[in-house]
Structure formats: C-alpha cells, structure tokens
Amino acid sequence: MEEGLVVIPKATVSRLPLYLQALTEYDHLGITLVSSEEIAQKLGITSSQLRKDLSYFGGLGIRGAGYDVACLLGRIKEILGMQKKRRLAIIGAGKLGTALAGYRGLQQHGLEVKALFEIDKGKIGTAIAGVPVYPLAELHAQTARLGLEIAVLTVPAAAAQKVADLVVEAGFKAIWNFAPIRLEVPENIIVQYEDLVAGVLTLVHHLSRKLG
Amino acid sequence: MEEGLVVIPKATVSRLPLYLQALTEYDHLGITLVSSEEIAQKLGITSSQLRKDLSYFGGLGIRGAGYDVACLLGRIKEILGMQKKRRLAIIGAGKLGTALAGYRGLQQHGLEVKALFEIDKGKIGTAIAGVPVYPLAELHAQTARLGLEIAVLTVPAAAAQKVADLVVEAGFKAIWNFAPIRLEVPENIIVQYEDLVAGVLTLVHHLSRKLG
DNA sequence: TAGATTGTTAATCGATTAACAATC
C-alpha cells in the first residue's frame, strides 16, 4: 500500500466532498454506522459506485455491517487534505468577495480567510467580516508575512489575468478563480475554476430542453 | 437531422458554457474567424474534442478556414437555451443572496433577478441591488404574479430542504442550490448544485497532494 | 450457522483522441 503509487481516478476525487457532506450529516444525527446503500440513496448514486470509490483507500467498511461514520469521516478528511489549516486571501472586495469573507463554510473546513486585497482606497484599512483589507500593492509583502497559500479571485474578468500574474509572483500556490475566464499560469500553480454562470447556464439548457 | 432525437453527451453540454466564454471574448476583440486549434489552446483542451463536440450540432465550421465567431456564438446560445429570458428569485437575502442579486453576469446572460424572499422582517419591504424583498409567505403568490421560473437557494443548509419543498409547491421549475445538501424534489424539477465548499476542497486536495 | 453487506471482478458503457479523408 505505497501512498505515492495509489492512483485515484479524477471522478472519485470529485465525489469526495459529496461523501464528506453526507457523512457529516450522519455524524450530527448521531448515526454511527451506515451501509453503502443508505449513503448512495441519499446522494442519488449507486451503492456500487460508492463502494468502488472507497475501495481505492483500502478496506474502510465492515462486511455484513456497513461503514463506521466517524472512521470514514476522518479518513475522507485526511484524503482531502483537511488536517492542515490553509490560509486564504480574497482578491477583490466587491459583493462576492465580501460574501465569501463572511462565509462560515470555509472556516468550518479549516480554511482561514486572513486578508482581503483591494484597489478602492475607500475600503483599504477597514475590516470586512473581521478580515482586514489591504492595498493590492502590499500583496507580496502580506503573503509572506501572513503565510497565505490560496488566492480567491473575485475581480472582474477584465482584470483577472493581471491579478493572477501578481498572485503567482507574490508566491501563492493555488488560485480559486471566480472570474469567468481561463487563466494562464505556470504549471506548478493549482487553479480551481468556479464559474457561477456556467452552472446556471447548464440549468437553463435543461430547462429549455424540457419546456422549450 | 431530427432535433428531438439528437443525443448530446453530458460531457459536451458541460463544456458549452466554456465555449461561450471563449467565443464571447473573440467577438469582443473583433475576431471573426477562429480555428478549432486556437480555441482549444485558449481553453486547454484538444482541438479534436472541440470539433467532436461541435459536430453534434451539425456542420458549423468552414473547412480550410475555421469557425465564424458570430455564427458559432449564436448557435451555442441557441443550444444553451439563452434566446428566452428567464426570471429568477433568490431565496435567502444573506451575504451570498445579496451578492448574487447584484451580479451583472446573470443579467448579461438573459437571467433576470425579479425578487428576493426573506424571513427577516428588517429586510422585507426594502430593495437590494434594485430587487424587492418579499416575505417568504408570499412565495406562492409572487411566483405566479412575476412569472418566476428559477429559484436560487441561498439559505442555510438546515433550512434548505424545507425551502425547497415550498419552492416546488409555489410552482418553480428549477432550483439553483447553493446549500451544501442534496435536495429531495419531484423528478420534473431541475436541480443544479453549486457547492462552493466542494470546489475549494478539490483544490485543497490537490494542494496537499503536492505539498503534503 | 444464517443473514447481511462489503470489496472486487468483469462486462458494459461513455468519453477522449489521433489520424485522415473530405472539402473549403
């Protein structure tokens, strides 16, 4: 079982947050043991798929009984890399940036929003949802000082590439990009795209297929 | 070429918003003709994949030349069902709901935010980003009156299922769900999940795989 | 042991891609 050689399919990784979601709920309800069939029904997938996904991480279940909720929850958090706290900075203190700064879901998953960066002088020096707002010019200095790792891009599409360049230069390791644009970054930088418009357009497509 | 019988792969549909993004940019830049290779490089996919995807919608390109930007853009908008304007309501006027109410990207894609629904009496009767805030109790009445079709759920996870039930009962046809929970709804209701935590956790996974 | 559910296999299904004939 050599860690480095285990190849986890992309499709499996993409479902781990879903499993985390379901297991967290069972945990809160005080349920300590669940079958693959129960979890699968809750999530609208097949139990085969769930068992296959979990099998990549070794035998986590108990034959004849099911899965121990606490145990599985811990293992999934471990696989997702949630043991270690990560420090984020939000670039762009507009509506979306402000909303994310105060979003409790991040804190709950070990993600600490440590700084906001802006060019609007009216906002610089204030605090939004308890997070200090710095001038964009201080990006490099504050990144080192605060140990920032993940940059959340909530700037207009037209500015996104330039800001991405600054973020890379400042030493960030990953970008969570809300701007509806593909970024060009060095290949050692991790980019996660979060295009809200793409999501709702998929919905619109299904809607018009159904209703015309 | 019978419209009703064309089966478009899910993977292809999921990439259409991406193509829309790239083509809109070419259009704004005044570029009228692009090759599959150019678009593919911009988006970080193979040109084969792009041509295969587009082939499901009939011959849209010009052999030896490439694709006419305006023509292709129009066709993709058509396929995504963007000709018709859609009316949305945001349920939950918290930080995220407020941010989405003022998000220009929705308007730009023919999505009109017509109403916000809340239980907080302090917000009811006011307008947020020009959108009137109604009490949740008026959901049914206003849905019919305003011709609302898509409900955007920006309520806490604990309230999401109950609100979803109300939304279905009120006559909405689709739900864009930001609450980190799977919803149980009748099968004629379209649900698009937009789990922000899932997105950032995927990023954290890649980050910890790379850095430990 | 009897009942239940996992972990795994093997078949099936769907998506991606290289290659090239068609054709502008």
Place this chain on the structure above:
DNA sequence: TAGATTGTTAATCGATTAACAATC
C-alpha cells in the same frame, strides 16, 4: 492547384455497474 482545417472514424482510455465471492 496547394494549403489549410474541418468533420468523422476507429482505437483507446477511463468510468460505471451488476453480480457475487469473501467475510463480518
């Protein structure tokens, strides 16, 4: 015609699922 790029084929690759032996 010569050059270029599409649309399509067929091979490859990866993901899903039904079925069942393993085992609690």
